[in-house]
Amino acid sequence: MFVLNFFSATTWTLLALAFALLLLYGIWPHSIFKKLKIPGPRPLPFIGTLASFRKGLISFDRECQAKYGDVWGLFDARTPVLMVTDPEIIKTVMVKDCYSTFTNRRLIDSLKDKSHSKQEQYPQFVAPYSLDVVTSASFSVESNAINDPDDPINTHIKKILNFSLWPFFLLMVFPFCGRLFELLRIELMPRLSLDYLYNIIKSFKDQHGPEESSRADFLQVMKQNEIPETDIKSEHDQPSKGLTEREILSQALIFIFGGYETTSTTLTYILYNLATNPDALQTLHEEIDAKLPRDAPLRYEDVVGLEYLDQVLSESQRLIPTAPRLERACKKTVQVHGLTIPEGTLVTIPVHLMHKDPRFWSSPELFRPERFSKDGGEEVNPYAYMPFGLGPRNCVGMRYAVLTMKTVLARLLQNYTVETCKDTVIPIEFNWILQPKTPIKLKFVPRQ
DSSP states (O other): OTTGGGSOHHHHHHHHHHHHHHHHHHHGGGGHHHHTTOOOOOOBTTTBTGGGGGGOHHHHHHHHHHHHOSEEEEEETTEEEEEEOOHHHHHIIIIITTTTTOOBOOOOOOSTTOOSOEEEEETTTHHHHHHHHHHHHHHSOOOOTTTOTTOHHHHHHHHHHSOOSHHHHHHHHOTTHHHHHHHHTOOSSOHHHHHHHHHHHHHHHHHSOTTOTTOOSHHHHHHTTBOOGGGOOBTTBSOSSSBOHHHHHHHHHHHHHIIIIIHHHHHHHHHHHHHTOHHHHHHHHHHHHHHSOTTSOOOHHHHHTOHHHHHHHHHHHHHSOSSSEEEEEOOSOEEETTEEEOTTOEEEEEHHHHTTOTTTOSSTTSOOGGGGOTTTOOOOOTTSOOBTBOSTTSOTTHHHHHHHHHHHHHHHHHHEEEEOOTTOOSSOOBOTTSOBSSOEEEEEEEOO
């Protein structure tokens, strides 16, 4: 009774109204799938079905598919997420209607001197190599991250990638918090590191003069299509073709992150799969020894001709996809194979489920590179295998990434074999965001 007397009746009424409006805000979108008769787990106010991720992404998705079938609805906070494992719907979303309706995603050799067996932790070993390659191919700059752990670019990228998830969670629940973060100077990613990378890329760009048209790197291609500052009247009034300097620098920064993190992660899983499957490793060694000269530079034709290595890459990416989910945002309400997809819905494909679905793969849990053989392999459903995405908007760096990974694996396995060690966790244990709970550790042994 004392508590009730603490405020006036008017104040209590306003508090009750504010609480009711806040609760309504937290549950307002959660009736969308129920109205469309799309099954799915029951969402909680504000957080939707995010709490179910504590089970782990793989376990949760597998449980939902077994319970609801090929289509079910989730909620990332207030955002409706339509999960799809039907190949025909995937084909429509990723290929047929990718330009008209589903256009966007969600808005956000150092071993040579070692003559003894060496245990390495991944991706700490592979990531610096990926950085050296992407800076060389993209900007014609020779970095030395693989031999210098304290390389500034490498250090700042690590700081950026080691971001906290709680600000992103708040933005998902309360999108208007973005302005509040600006006022309170809460950074989603470390500003000093972003500014450092932005400025160093700008210096790389300034070194690419117009007379250096013979440069064949990513930055030079964009610079040749740069919109002069004199042609830009305002942010919304500029030529339709070409890139502003800000767009060039932003794309270059994205290219660094795309080549650094995904390539190193994929290489890590490939080496792990080879170490835990010595028969496949032996077959790969035999192909490399037969097709590559021992003490000569690698040629493009030689690397492309390593067919079994192609199969190893494909099978490893099937078994452990680097991107466990693909997303496309629906920009207008549309009917797809009798299914209504409302505007603003995020259509998501659980790649890890498609890659291990027994409807499309025989013995899906086994590492069998031969399934991708051109002669006698399995018939691969193109809408059940998507390591680099699918359709016209797939990964723009796919061929570059494959060539990079084939090159490093070919040169590495010419001189070394890779084995498990006492610290290797078999099988890999993933956390709720599909990252290894403990670092992957393997052992390199020099080949005789």
